[in-house]
Every structure is written in C-alpha cells, then in structure tokens.
Amino acid sequence: MAVVVRNIERASAETIADLAECGVATVHEAQGRKGLLASYMRPIYSGARLAASAVTISSPPGDNWMVHVAIEQVQAGDILVLAPTSPCEDGYFGDLLATSMQARGGVGLIIDAGVRDIRDLTEMNFPVWSKAVYAQGTVKETLGSVNIPVVCANQLVNPGDVIVADDDGVCVVRREEAETVLAAARKRVAAEEDKRKRLAAGELGLDIYDMRGRLAEKGLKYV
Amino acid sequence: MAVVVRNIERASAETIADLAECGVATVHEAQGRKGLLASYMRPIYSGARLAASAVTISSPPGDNWMVHVAIEQVQAGDILVLAPTSPCEDGYFGDLLATSMQARGGVGLIIDAGVRDIRDLTEMNFPVWSKAVYAQGTVKETLGSVNIPVVCANQLVNPGDVIVADDDGVCVVRREEAETVLAAARKRVAAEEDKRKRLAAGELGLDIYDMRGRLAEKGLKYV
Amino acid sequence: MAVVVRNIERASAETIADLAECGVATVHEAQGRKGLLASYMRPIYSGARLAASAVTISSPPGDNWMVHVAIEQVQAGDILVLAPTSPCEDGYFGDLLATSMQARGGVGLIIDAGVRDIRDLTEMNFPVWSKAVYAQGTVKETLGSVNIPVVCANQLVNPGDVIVADDDGVCVVRREEAETVLAAARKRVAAEEDKRKRLAAGELGLDIYDMRGRLAEKGLKYV
C-alpha cells in the first residue's frame, strides 16, 4: 500500500504565479469559499506569499522517512504537503531538508504537524505553514506514500493541486480548476479595487452594496 | 430584536488618550483586576497600542452584515468590538472594511472571531485583536445588533466603554469609571517608576515590599 | 513544605555558552531526544537564543510571591523556571521583575503560565518562553518553593539543570550530563555541516543516508 507516484500533472507556471498575486482570501472567495485549510495552519514567519504545485506526503506519526522520498519527486516550483496518518506535532522537517528542497527548486512546505530549525528556515527564506513548531525529532522506520490524495488540515489535496498560501493561511485549488479560479479571482481583485477607492473616499458599504432596503425588510430597527 | 443604537456616550478624548499611554497591564491593575478579555485575543502584529471608544456588534456566526451597519455609527476615535452569538472563527473583516473604518476615523477592531487580509491590514497600520486569523468568508443573511451590551471573550462590553489594547491583550474600562481608573493608573505608573529604579540598582523586591517577615511567619524555610 | 534551597550546583559557564550555540533541535537530538518542553512554550519575541542554569520555582496558581524569593537566589547566567502547582495562565511576571533579574545577572524566564508587559520585555531584550501572554495579575498570599525539582511543561527540571532555548522551543539538559551532551551536539553540528553542503549541491538524502535498499526491502513501490 506504500506507493510513490512519480509523474503528476501540474498547472501552468504562469497561472500559479498569478494565483500567488491574488492571495488566499481572494482565491478562496473566487472559488466559492472552498479549499481553505484549518486556521491552525500558521506561517513560521510573516510576509511569505506563494503559490505552488503540491507534492503530497502521507506519513506515519513521528516518522519523516517519506520526506526524503518525496524530495526526489520535487520539481522547480513545487511545495511539499505533508499529512500524518494520525495527529502529530513532531518536527518532521528542519534546515537540512530545506536545503535539499531549495537545491531542487522546491519553494516551501505545508505540514499538518511540526517543524523545527525555524531560525535557519527564516534566514534561508524557506516558508513553512505548520500546525506546530516543535524540536521533537522523528524516526525513519515505517513507510508512507508520496503523491497520493491526502486530507491535510481538513482539506483534500491531490498531487499537482495548486497551493496558495500567505499570512491569512493556506488554500488549495484543484489543478483542473486553476485557470477558472484565476479568472474569477482577477475579477474580484478588479472589483475590490473600485470599492476600495469608494470606501476610502468615505462612502459606506451600506450604500455601495445597496443594503439599506433589505435590512429594513428583515426588520432592523434604528433607535 | 435587531436594533442599532445610534447615539452612545463616550469618555473624553483626552482621558482615552492617556489610558492608552498607561497600557493594558497597568490599567487592569488600576481598576482592581477586572475587565481583561480572554488571553486568546491576540494582536495581528506586534507593537500596536491604543485606547478607543467601543462601538459594539452582536453578530450571528459566519455573518458580517452588521459590520457594515456598525461602521455608519463609527466616529473618529472609535473601535469596533464584535461578539458572535455563537463561537466562530470566520474572517468577518478584511482590508475593504478597514479602509472604510479609516475613512471614518475608526482606529481598530476587537473581534472574538476571525480576521483576514492581515498583510494588508498590517501595511495600513490598522490594528486588530482577534481569536483567529482565517480567510474563511462570511455571508450577509441574518440580522444582529449594534451598540447593545455584548459579552466579548468573556467580558461584558457596553457601547462607549473604553477599550485599552496592546501586546499584552485587551482590557475594557467602564465609560463612567474612565477618569477614576486613569487617576489610579497614573499613580501606579509613578510608583512603578520609583520601584524600577531601585530594582535596577540591585535592591530586591523582598526588601522594597518588606516581604521577609510575612514569609517567615507563613513558614518559609531556607535550607 | 515550603522551602528555598540556597545553594545549587551549576554546569560550567563555558559548557553552557557552547550549548547555546548548538541550539535546541541539535541538543535535543544529541541527548537522545529527551528533555523537550511542551510545544506550547513559545518565545515572546523571535530570535532569542540562550542557555542558562535553572533556578526553579514551584508556585501556587495565580500567586507570584515566590518569584521575589527566587530572584534573591539568582546568580549571573541563571534563568528562572516557574511551574505552577495547578494549570494557570496568569501574568506572573512583568517588566519590574525583569529589571530586578537583569540587575542580578539573570538572563530570562521559562514559565508554564503567563507573562505580561511584553512590549517592555522586548525592548529590554529580556527573553521569555511562556504558555500564555496575559495581563492578569497575581497575588502574594500563599507560599511555594524555590530550587526544588519541578515538572514544567511536561518535563522534569532540577535546579542547576541547563536550559537551552531558542525559536524552536525549550530543552532541559541534566547538569551532570551537560558535558557529554555538548560533545555529542558538537559532533552532530559537524556532521550536519557536511550533509548540508552535499544537499545544497543537489545530492539526495536518499543517497547520502543510503536509504534506497531499506525502502525497497520494506516494500515501497514506485508507480
């Protein structure tokens, strides 16, 4: 049952780069409010912002053997997405693995578990979104799988899906929907730009979105 | 039952500004250790420090309609205090609403739920203390109320109460007690300044506060 | 039962300084993956990194009297390690106590409870690893003990044990094992340096650690 899928499809590099520009909140709205990982997934440092193709890892708790296996499958622009098969906060990943990732063009890590060496990772500019920071080491005894669908922080992630991540958290976009979602996200960005100007000028959302009638109809009383 | 109270009383701008200077820990002590919101209320970035008059929002879970209604009630120097009627960590508030708040002179947000667009909010210098950072969007379907008393993060907040917030958390000061609390806080600040100097010079708290006798009386043994 | 042990043994200052250099993750591995405090122990600001001799405090919940007692026992290079006798997140410690600590050469605080005045502590460059940031004050009514063995964040800490702390968390090293652990940690640092170079050059962990055979033997399939 332990398998490594070598060849996965990825979205186009251009689409991925453009999704990164839109950011998590916009992309999440643009695809109909789905795909958001649990809010406990936090970045190890502020300001990172990326989109990348998922190389997925299903790993036993406290065992990071499969991370080494996965890195061989990484191409430039990929991000590792690790889901333990049982809840765990051990530090599966540190600066040596990040060095290896960067050498192969890997751009980050999403891990529903722990990470360590965060001072080094920060200096290396290697972004990680994790459930925990924890120096607890792991063993290399039990197999897992690479590039199978995984559930990570309460979301299904398929290999090759696009991960969008920033200070707001992490969102997964299905590979085959990446183009459509990008188009919708761009529309939102444009629409928001216009609204931002009007709001900055002092107009109220109540008026811009024409809410007053519906509020009255529902029975809101001003006293 | 859904109401918007338009006119609320506020403490004087000068008192509010001076409470901000004192900071949360001092104000909390000065008013007899009451009014502190739960420790899970954390700032989205470090270093923010403010005091402001509360415009309160009671909102259904996952529904930010009332935020738009509340912003119309905001005056310069006000802060929104949002309490959902059921626990929720959705991102009720992002950069567009912050733009609208700033346009009206609003200075921040206290929310017992989630916030998003924190990169933008940080750049805008718009401080938020929240329970969660989460890109999850909300709907606009169900009414709530504005400027009624709410319980936020285990504290009662009345509209017009003074919110003091900094890196230590959030504290609420009753509007009608603001002057008294400020006076007491100033006394503490002065007294602490003196103690700080003595402690910095190497004197021990044991001696400054004259604790040795009472410790011995209670039975402390040195071995 | 309330005692203060005045004289405790400490590891050599040189050993302690060198352990700080190695960092938590390396030291924890070097001593066989033991001694790591719970992952909820987080630094109040990023970038701090130290090793120090533990002056331990067993304190009632919500009562910081013993902190004053403990500071008298602090020598240059010591760190306070406070374990409440019942779970508590009150702010036992703030800028005045930090001033007193620094005046005596104390270098930090590990506390399985809360801390406050973190803006001041950050400016003072006084590092704290804590379970919570909380402005809630404490009383001075009930005795505890100083320099007895305590369990702090699920680890036993004896007075005089070496605390190593950085952005990854906190690890305790038995005083009598400090030399041995340092030697082992140095070996790891050296070995890691070599591996880092090879990984940076694009070699895979799979090859450096010679994992392919064992993976195949356990049954890993590539598809």
Next chain:
Amino acid sequence: MAVVVRNIERASAETIADLAECGVATVHEAQGRKGLLASYMRPIYSGARLAASAVTISSPPGDNWMVHVAIEQVQAGDILVLAPTSPCEDGYFGDLLATSMQARGGVGLIIDAGVRDIRDLTEMNFPVWSKAVYAQGTVKETLGSVNIPVVCANQLVNPGDVIVADDDGVCVVRREEAETVLAAARKRVAAEEDKRKRLAAGELGLDIYDMRGRLAEKGLKYV
C-alpha cells in the same frame, strides 16, 4: 471592592419549575437564542434537569473562600454560579460543600472551573455543570464577591437570574423576563408536539415548513 449582597430578587418558584420542564434548547430558542453558556460547560452525570435562581460568586483563581460565604446567602431552590476572575480549573467544590448546600435547600452548581468528589456528588444527586473535573484543591486567602453580576462561560449572569440546565448545557434567563420567556417556551413546546407527530408519520420538514419554493428560488439544483 469585595462585597456580599444579601438580598436579591428571585423569579416565582412556579415559573422556575415550569422553565425546568421546557429544557435548555427550547428556552434558549424561546428567548431569541441568547443566554447560552459556552459548550464546554458539561454535567458531571447524565439526566439532571433543573431551573433555579442564581446566587453568583466572583472568586479569585484557586481560592474557594467565597463559596462558604455564598452558601449562607442560599435559599431553597437556589443554585450557585461561580465565575473565577481568571481562567482556572481547580476543584473549588466537593462533597462537603454539596452537603452544606443541600442542608440549606440549594439545588446545584454552575462553575466555570473545576469540581471534585464527583462520585459522591452523583450519589447525593447533586448536579453540577462545570468546565473541568479536577481534584486540585484551593486555598482560602483572597476575597471575592457574592451576588454581583458575573460573566460565566461567556454569559452575563445577574444574581436572581434563572438558570436552566440539562444534558444540553446551561442557559440563563433574566429574572425580569422569566414569565415572558416561559410563555414563549410553552408555545414552542406545543408547536413542536404537533410537528413531531407529523414528522413521525413520515411528512417531511421540507413540506411542513414549506421550504421547497424558497430553496428553488435561492438556486438549489437536484441532479
């Protein structure tokens, strides 16, 4: 600032008894979905169901002195509602205090902290809804207050308010609204009885509540 209010008003015994019959979920709906304590407030045994007048206690963390003070204020049919001034899970209350409560006609305890001796309390048929079960004892060193408004498990409770509690949790009803809420609750009970029969006979909520049109209008698709 430490006060004991001796005389509080209570709702009528008959109203209180009838609210108990309605149960928490119904009463909560009947009063417009307000007043529900946090879901972590759980009964120590299943099947208890009561309504009672609140005698409130504001108590320091880890200090149960005020419980003794409060019991003197208890009348037949009252329930203690204890809110610590800082989060705490210590066992403030055990079988001796329950014996004292029962001797005075007190009927239970709502505590946003811990309770102990639950085997005895269960045998005594003394119901408690608490945040924790924990044998950790408390001290009697610091004053608090009795019969002042408190925030307990994120709800404001005034002395004399009616507490309704059962396996679903705990709800507070304002004393002055008790009659109105009871009337509304009775209507719900009657209406639910009718619906229960129709649902039991196989009718669908979709038809009983006439939902199909509005679902279609909102755009629900059947495939």
Next chain:
Amino acid sequence: MAVVVRNIERASAETIADLAECGVATVHEAQGRKGLLASYMRPIYSGARLAASAVTISSPPGDNWMVHVAIEQVQAGDILVLAPTSPCEDGYFGDLLATSMQARGGVGLIIDAGVRDIRDLTEMNFPVWSKAVYAQGTVKETLGSVNIPVVCANQLVNPGDVIVADDDGVCVVRREEAETVLAAARKRVAAEEDKRKRLAAGELGLDIYDMRGRLAEKGLKYV
C-alpha cells in the same frame, strides 16, 4: 454550486450489517489504518454500534437548512454525515429531525459540529457522534449541498460510503472496498479470538508474536 444528488450507490445491506459487528478498531486495522475520523468525534451515549450508508451534507456554519433537504434523500439504513464549510459547534440537529429520520428508516448522525436534545435522542435510541453538544440553534438562510464528497473530521466521505461507528469513534469505508474490507476484518476477528485465548491463559505477547529476537537485535537491555 448548491446541488442535491438524488441517486447514490450503496453497499449491500448484508455487508454493512457485518461490518457493524466487526467494530471500528477492527475495521480500521483491516483496511490498512485509514479512514478514521478525528478523535473529538464522540458518541452522545455509550454502547451504540452501527454501520450505515452515508448521505452527506455540506452545510454553511450555523445553518441547518440542508438537513431538511437531506432527509428526503435518506433510505432505510442510511446515516447523515454533516460537514460544515467552516468550523462550527452549533446544534444543527435535535429530536424533531431525529423523529423525521427514524420515520424514514435513517439510523443516526455523524456531525462535525454540535447536536442538542440529547436526552430525547438518547430515549429515542437515536445515536449521534458529534464534535460538541450545544443547544445553540441554527438558521435556514444559505444553501449547501447534499450527497457530494465532503471532508468530515479530517476524512474524506463520499455519498454511499459505509460509516462504521461505536464507542471507539467513527471510521469510513469506501463503498467499493466494503466487501474486501469485511473479508479482511473477519480474518482479524478470527485471529484475535485465538490470541485472546492464549493471552487469557497467561501466554505473553512477547512469545505469541515472537518479539524477543527482534527486541534484542534492536538493542533492548534488561537490567
């Protein structure tokens, strides 16, 4: 995007009944340790044990409209599996909905949110595994979907998949693997029966599973 899938495939009633007999722990092992929902999913009363076909619900937070829609799709032997689109612990489900479920042959509920009326549900013998017990009501304002794949408590559940649930928690078995998993589970049951006898007779697992050699080889020392 809001859809109701009317026709779903189900595993055979016989297979489902037999999986119930095997229990969660055995089924989970038999299918290679996958499919287990998060441990916070707990039964509202002890002793329930079932297997059933999943009718899935994707629902907005705090909105139980789709439950009514889903019940129309329920056939005898089905169980509802509700996943909110954002974390929520509101009480989506109570005795009226359970009455409707039982009238249609529905056998239970798995809900990654809250449930209420648990005294009634217990008397009705209607089992629920939930994240919370909470009387908080919900609205009927926003659409969701029925019988689409959902992630519930960190596991993917497809409509028609087999849910196995008992006091140990909840496990999902893919519909198309139900036969194979049942066969493997039966083997385990038989093998365990034999081991149980040997262990009851005082034989050690060390000997039954022939562990001594491998322990010695790994370096275990007896002292």
Next chain:
Amino acid sequence: MAVVVRNIERASAETIADLAECGVATVHEAQGRKGLLASYMRPIYSGARLAASAVTISSPPGDNWMVHVAIEQVQAGDILVLAPTSPCEDGYFGDLLATSMQARGGVGLIIDAGVRDIRDLTEMNFPVWSKAVYAQGTVKETLGSVNIPVVCANQLVNPGDVIVADDDGVCVVRREEAETVLAAARKRVAAEEDKRKRLAAGELGLDIYDMRGRLAEKGLKYV
C-alpha cells in the same frame, strides 16, 4: 538507552488497598496537594476506583511495542503507566492487551495517549484513564524503556510509586511516602466525617471553620 528494569520495589498491598479507599481528592490533599495528573486524564467509564503499583513505560509516539515488554514485568496488583516521548493520542492499548494484563493480575492502565476497544474494556471491567479514546493503531518498530522514571500528564512517576485513581482523576504517591500519606489521608477522612454531619445539620462552613473574623479583617462588606 532502551532498558527494562526487572525488579522494582512496591508499597505494601495493604497500604495500597487503603489508599484506594481514601480516593484521589483526599489523598491529594493529604500529601500537600502534589502529584495530581493533568485534568485531561479521564476514565473510560464511571465508577472505577483503585490504587496500584506503577509499572512505567516510556514509549515512542504511535508505537506500542514496549507495552508487550512491560506486561511481562507486571505482578498482581500492578498498573501500567504509559508516557509517550512526544504528544500522541493513538490507541496504544485494546482488549487483547487488557486480556493479557488480567491474566497476569494487572489491574488497569494510565496512559497519556489513546486507548481503544472501550466497549470490551468496560465489559471486562478493566479501568483505563487516558487522554483520548481513539481507534488509531500503532506500530512495533522503535524501542522505548520500561520501569524508568517518566513524566506522565505533567507528573513525575517512578516505577513502584502508588497510583490512586477514581472518577476525579489520577494521583501519584511516592512509594516511600505511601504510609505517611495514608495516615494523613485517614485523618482527613475522619475529620471530614465530623464536618459532614455538622454541615448536613445546617451549620455553616463560615462557623465551623471560624471564618467570619478573618473575612471582616480582610475587608469583606455585606450590603
């Protein structure tokens, strides 16, 4: 570093039996409020009450190999105390291991992790206090140790220490203090019996413990 200590000292069977009679809350008070395990350690069924000698296990996360090793060391009247070396909630223990324990006279399990097969364990009358109930299985790949001191749920437990456990939780008594603690506990039981009678007769704790003077002295006001 992986060791099994074969011979441990135990307290006398009579002392142990008598400690069980006193119960957790009384024993904890009698030994000066120390030794209480974290409140998240809960029994899998109500009503169990025991005292027993600890056979300790230090185990890797998700690996129950050492449980088999430990059972060989169990004598009649012993209880297993398992502490994982990193936080974990996997189900290390089920009905087969319980069968083996009972065959050797073992009386229960304290585990800072998960347990499964709780329906069977309940029927077998085999009590467990655990952090979680979780069907997630474990592997047998990595060594740990048996009968070394462990920190379990934030308390140090030495092999041979006496574990007292009931519905209130779990307390550890040092083996060498067992007699003294028992004597103190018996005194408390006697004293409590007298107080219970007086309280049941309607006397107030305020009078029995002579609190009124000290309350007045501290400044309590009756209004």
